[in-house]
Amino acid sequence: MQEKEILLSVRNLDVNFGTKRKPFHAVKNVSFDIYRGETFGLVGESGSGKTTIGRAILRINSTSGGEIIYKGEKISGKISKTLDQKVISEIQMIFQDPMSSLNERAKVDYIVSEGTYNTKKGISAKERKNLVDEALLDVGLLPDFASRFPHEFSGGQRQRIGIARALIMEPEFIVADEPISALDVSIRAQVLNLMSKLQKERGLTYLFIAHDLSVMRFISDRIAVISKGQLVELAPCEELFKNPLHPYTKALLSVVPQPDPENERNKKILIYDPSEHDYENDPPSWMEVTPGHYVQANEKEKEKYLKELVLD
Ligand SMILES: Nc1ncnc2c1ncn2[C@@H]1O[C@H](COP(=O)(O)OP(=O)(O)OP(=O)(O)O)[C@@H](O)[C@H]1O
Ligand SMILES: [Mg+2]
Numbered sequence: 001m002q003e004k005e006i007l008l009s010v011r012n013l014d015v016n017f018g019t020k021r022k023p024f025h026a027v028k029n030v031s032f033d034i035y036r037g038e039t040f041g042l043v044g045e046s047g048s049g050k051t052t053i054g055r056a057i058l059r060i061n062s063t064s065g066g067e068i069i070y071k072g073e074k075i076s077g078k079i080s081k082t083l084d085q086k087v088i089s090e091i092q093m094i095f096q097d098p099m100s101s102l103n104e105r106a107k108v109d110y111i112v113s114e115g116t117y118n119t120k121k122g123i124s125a126k127e128r129k130n131l132v133d134e135a136l137l138d139v140g141l142l143p144d145f146a147s148r149f150p151h152e153f154s155g156g157q158r159q160r161i162g163i164a165r166a167l168i169m170e171p172e173f174i175v176a177d178e179p180i181s182a183l184d185v186s187i188r189a190q191v192l193n194l195m196s197k198l199q200k201e202r203g204l205t206y207l208f209i210a211h212d213l214s215v216m217r218f219i220s221d222r223i224a225v226i227s228k229g230q231l232v233e234l235a236p237c238e239e240l241f242k243n244p245l246h247p248y249t250k251a252l253l254s255v256v257p258q259p260d261p262e263n264e265r266n267k268k269i270l271i272y273d274p275s276e277h278d279y280e281n282d283p284p285s286w287m288e289v290t291p292g293h294y295v296q297a298n299e300k301e302k303e304k305y306l307k308e309l310v311l312d
Contacts, residue, residue: 007036007071007173007205008057014065015052026052028229029066031286034173039199039206041220041237043213043252049229050209051096054175057207058093059084070173089119092166096178098158102150109146112136112164119169135164139194156187163194175207180215192219214256217241222292225249227272231286235293245295245305248272277301 015027027049034040042050055061057068059075068076075087092115095101102111112132116123120131133143139160150158159179166174176195180188196219198204210216216223217237224234225248233246244250251272258264277284282298289295289305297305 004035006033008034008207009069010053010057010066011069012066013053013056013063013068013076015049015056015061016064023064026229027056030226030229030231031066032224032231032234034205034207035221036172036205037199037203038221039196039208039219041216041223042207042209042226043211043216043223044226045211045252048226050211050226051177053226054093054177054207054209057175058091059087085119088115089169090172092169092171092174094159094162094166094174094176094179097182098155098162099182101162102158104150106149107146108132108136108148108150108161111150111161112146112168115165115169131168132164135168136161138167138198139164154187155183156191159183159191160194163191163198167198171204173205173207175209177209178211179208181210188215195219212255213241213252225252228274230296231294232296233294239290239293243290243293243309245289245293245308246297247276248274 010030010032013027013030014025016023016025018024030053032040042053044050052061056063056076063076067074070087070091073083075083109129109132112135113128116128116131120128129146132146136143136145141157141160141164150161153161179195180191183191192215195206199206208216208219213223220237222234222236223240225232225246227248233240233244233249235243240249241253244253247270251270254268254270258267277298278300279298282300284296284298284301286294286296287302289302289309290311295305
């Protein structure tokens, strides 16, 4: 098998907010690698630090510890102007709420092309318009829409505009921050399908953020689970669904809707109680239980998890 290429590496990342004297640790010692061409899912409840990690990768949030490495180069902290330009053009973000993430006073034409004023300074107005037309067509919208304002569009169309705005930059890596959560259920699949089509055509790599596991199964190659700023489990998608080990992962899985009505009626929703861990006396570490399957556990939990594992 061909060795997988690591596109982005997050190493012991800390992000603090607040003051030096009274810091709030939003992200604590988070590490993961993302391979080129994969969809890496990051899932966790509201406030667990998902967006903060995405924004740290895009250099919108500054990091307090650790580092972020893209194509072998450190992109966190102080970096050269050339590298900063590279990050700006190659890494893009798609936002959660298409109703508030588009500038209401700008026409679609400007919204979609805004980034190119930075990366493609020298091109003519006509060339820029061609790029916009192409990006709109790529996401299934008509080039005529360029002269309209965001309020004239539905949620799904607005999210497509958000995707066009990212695509026009010809990115390699996209942080998709809950891109379908705010959309009507009926159009979620369309936007997901569009994203996977674009991924296949262009070899894109995604960090896909969501707060529940239900969509993750259909799009993620691997999934990391985050709770209160810390990763608690990371595994290939099917492995995580088959062998969830951490109680927080189990709780997230227990709320995933079941297609079978009988199962749905009888399902038991689990509540995660962090005080169940005895971490004072037996502190946890990040351990690999089977190849590629990591969990945060102390020695006692590790023993229990190893017994629970269902192996092929
Ligand atoms: N700029 C900021 N200043 C202060 N605190 C912040 C800032 N950004 C985020 N936080 C805090 O950091 C924590 C993590 O926030 P974050 O937005 O990353 O969570 P999330 O997992 O994306 O949640 P959601 O699912 O609601 O989007 C939260 O407690 C949040 O209030
Ligand atoms: Mg968020």
